[in-house]
Amino acid sequence: MLSVRGLTKKYGDAVVVRGLDLDVKRGECFGLLGPNGAGKTTTLRLLLGLTDPDAGSIELAGIPVPQRAREARMKVGVVPQMDNLDPDFSVRENLMTYGRYFGMPKAAIAARVPELLEFAGLASKADAQIAQLSGGMKRRLTLARALVHDPEILFLDEPTTGLDPQARHLIWQGLRRLISAGKTIVLTTHFMDEAERLADRLVILDHGSIVAEGAPRALIETHIEPAVVEVYGEGVSSWTRDHAGSVCTRSETVGETLFCYTDDADRVLGALNHVDGLRYVHRPSNLEDVFLKLTGRDLRD
Amino acid sequence: MTRHLRVPRLSWRFIPVWQRNYLVWKKLAIPSILGNLADPMLYMLGLGYGLGRLLPDVAGMPYLTFLAAGTVAYSTMNAATFEVLYSSFSRMHVQRTWDAILNAPMTLDDVMLGELTWAVSKSLLSGLAILAVIWGLGLYGNFWMTLWIIPVVALVGFCFGGLGLVMNAVSPSYDFFLYYFTLVITPMVLLCGVFFPVSQLPPLLQGVSAWLPLTHAIDLARPLVVGTVPDRIPLHVAGLLAYGSAGYVIALALTRRRLLR
Structure with missing residues (x-):
């Protein structure tokens, strides 16, 4: 589903991502762990074709990135680190507007909205304004928004940072539903319990390169x-x-x-x-x- | 910046961006229209009637007519400029709406073309409102000729939308836009014949004025209000198109450096 070889990104003299190799299989939940500044977010941006690598190759859902990034992004849903819901729109309007960016006809989006609202536990909030939502609701809506075009693969950048335990558990439940529905998930986090709960396999990044790789339990057994x-x-x-x-x-x-x-x-x-x-x-x-x-x-x- | 400079890849994908802005605007259409239009209207009518009474004909026409023609260009310029400065900046930097859009299969070229065409739409709205006043007060020479003002207004919106996007690309905060207004927009208003004919300026400043985009706009709009065919139409049209296109291309490179580095 995702194959990365020798991915490198420099900003001036600073090498933020150095020679990264990654492979994510279909239906897998893959964790990208690392302390702040390890290169997690930059890696996600590279995978989406939002910034050009200095070296290396990326193939996302069989499509080369950044060469055909637009096509590749059709198959990806993204939950960014910072909420960027549209504050001028209601919950429903956010989903409707976002669907249009994928070229979906209005009727197709409208048909999908009830399902997405149900998934996000926001069915009763369809007409609420964004400012009225709690932090957890906003995250769930962002997750629902990422699913509007029914993507094959989902990128989540620190999906539960800043949420209370109840809200985190709700997000995890949502992600488990997606995993059992066969979606591929790439998740960055610095919450180890989150990675341990969700990820089938993970890499630990530090200073832009992989320092360990494997299933959570196997990593614990080998390293400690x-x-x-x-x-x-x-x-x-x-x-x-x-x-x-x-x-x-x-x-x-x-x-x-x-x-x-x-x-x-x-x-x-x-x-x-x-x-x-x-x-x-x-x-x-x-x-x-x-x-x-x-x-x-x-x-x- | 040169690394990011390239020919824009234009596509119809900009339409959902335009539509997003339109839907938001629709929610607040009435206060937005009043806010956008009250200011130029008050200046035009207040100065036109108040000051106009004291003045003989200006450039061969009543001062109110002279000012109305200037205001068409001036208010269109402002409508586009405000849109791509404050509103686009909110969407790009404060609300991070552009980031959300760029995660979809959209390019920065699409997003900024959507912003630019939206600025043109706001200009059209603003220009049409002033035009309605011109019609209502009978300030025109030939009604059919005034219809040509509509494409001119769109062109002026394109020009200043493109230029404003450059400011948007380099601005660290809203405060920065004040420089653009005090150093670029306001001097241009005084140099380009909105309130008084350019011929009143010293020769050196007249020379500067001839190169400014607002001069091209007014040289097209004023004859059309009076009912004569503007001189040197290709030059003015090309001037406005050139400023706007250059602005869009440079803004795209600068914004790419800002958001997609």
Whole structure:
């Protein structure tokens, strides 16, 4: 469905995307992860033909991009990072207007609107103005808008950033429905739980290149120990000195917290038992741990 | 910028963009028409009657007629300019409507052609309203001749729509447009014979005036109001077309650099 070879994009001396290779199969949900500035949004823009690459080739739904980007975009629905719904139009009018950009006749769009509104849970809001919608409703409408022409593939750029948990879960449900309906999805996110929930396969990007690639579970298994114990409290520095080296497979101190990665959590918990002034959280390791291990803990802005 | 400069690829795909702007305008048509037209109308009638009483004939016609002909060009210019400056900028930069459209199978060429043709439509509206006043007050020499003002008005809208899009492409914020008005539009209004004949200007400024697009517009519109055939029609038409097309092509390159780099 999507095939990318050696994709490179430079802005002046800065290489934002460097020699990226990607393959996304039909019906797959593919995650593009990375810290801010890793090149996720630029990659999506390149895939859509909205900016020209400095090197490399893209084939989207069998169509070369950017050479035939207009044709390729007929087959893609896009949910951008920033909401850009038309504030001058109602919910329904937004869908109607957007359909026209795909060359759809008015009747065909009108026939599709009820289904889209139902999908977005906005059936009762058809005539509401955009300013009256909550953040979650706006995102759902943006998602519905991306589906107006029934695309084969969907690009979502951080679809749940800024939403509350209820709203995020609603978006995820919508995306699962689309996945089970056979749509191909390319998703960028920096929420690891989102990627873990939705993506069949993902790549972690940093500084424009891929640092890891695979299914979420497989990535966790290959890159990191199965359990993490986060230890904090007054006694953490002495405990770290006395025990971390022996019971943790790998450990890392971040601020006042010790992250103890281990293959044998019982052993760590045993060493923590009955020590005064210590608190801890024991949890299975997750994608976020992989992400932080591979991309580091420094702030990116 | 030269990297982005190329021949525009025009297609009928611009129509949904035009239509989008039309549908929004339709919702607020009455206040929009009043807002667009009240200002030039008040100037024309206030100055025309008030100042006109004090004046002998200007350039061989009553001052009100002289001013009405200037106002046709002036208000059309303003209608197109305001549209592609403030309104297009809202759609491009503030609301990000252009970004949404560009995610569909639309090109920047389509989007900006839609904006340009919409600016022409707003100009037509503005010009027709002034023309209606000219008809109503009987300020014309030959009614059939005044109908030629309609294509002239469209041409003026195209010219200033294209030029304004260049400003839109380079503007960081709404405040920036004030420079365009104070440095370009207002001096042009004073140099091109809207309020008084260009012959009143010192020779050097008359020379400058001859190159300005608003002069071409007024040299076409004023004779048509009075009822005579304008001189050097091909020159004026070509001038307006050239300014507008150059504006569109340059604006396209600058906007491509801004949005699609």
